[in-house]
Amino acid sequence: MGRPPCCDKEVVKKGPWTPEEDIILVSYIQEHGPGNWRAVPTNTGLSRCSKSCRLRWANYLRPGIKRGNFTEQEEKMIIHLQALLGNRWAAIASYLPQRTDNDIKNYWNTYLKKRLKKLEPGSEGGSLGNVYNSSTSKPIPRGQWERRLQTDIHMAKKALSEALSPNKILSLPEQNDSNLYNDIGSIKQTNPNSVCYASSADNIARLLKGWMKNPPNKASSKSNSIVSTQNSFNNFAGIESASSEGKTNSVDLSETFESLFGYNDSLDYSSNSEFSPSLSPEASTFFQDETKPSTSIAEIPFSLLEKWLLDDIKISCSDVTSSVDDHATLF
């Protein structure tokens, strides 16, 4: 039978988006909320594929996206999360709230992979992830494999610990303002050091101004896409929804941690308050309104992370093998 094309190939426009198209898309999303992408081209008159609209929004137009140079903490997180999770960029991106999976993927492919390859001339693939790659021609003995795995887990913990420490929350802008999304331009001002937005961000920000005060129609909440597009924020705020994507990410990481450390349901999932106060009441209301009510599942990732990181303190330095030093020299 075959899959029907998602869009009429004759009509859809391809290539770079124009500012006008951006404005149309943002205006529409401002009014209706993200989601129901199928209807977007029809309702907006955009000659774009629904997928293209979703991608444009997710990777470029949605609020809170940070562009420009990656910080050292971000680099470390990417490297170690990639080692732990593989090329699951969406999952990795969920722990880098301001970065898109596409950005991370590009950064990995164009820079980090090469850099690691350069710094690890001995390893074939170059990336830390390839330590676990069974396809490596030289099989690593089980004991050594486990040892290196533990080492890298330790390094990942360290990187995450640093990256997630309140003082270094990835240069995330001050969120004490009454409205998280109200004026993205102000983000620039509150954190001039690291935030470099897309050229169109200011314009789009103006369009989005007041969006949070006029949240999208409830009707749009039929689709969970609103959740996924805000997923990274939700993650950061510790109120990640149980949306399909969020849930997937949560479960994925939970499973990873559980499998690695034998964590079970005795975990205290309620201790995520560290992250939530920074979210404005309006934003919190919005997210809660727009997301499914189940937050206990949603809180798993960061609670796990917290426990994981706290647990890190107990790890004896003697557990750190020489290969830690090898990896440490990477930075």
Add this chain to the structure above:
DNA sequence: AAGTCTGTCAACCGCAAAGTA
């Protein structure tokens, strides 16, 4: 100055999972 090479990044494509009737 002109041509070529290289790196970056936005966008596309195809597949698979999730959702729905």
Add this chain to the structure above:
DNA sequence: GTACTTTGCGGTTGACAGACT
């Protein structure tokens, strides 16, 4: 339970800009 639709993800491509010759 099945067929179909929609959405999300990861790999890949291609346009562009800057560096280099």
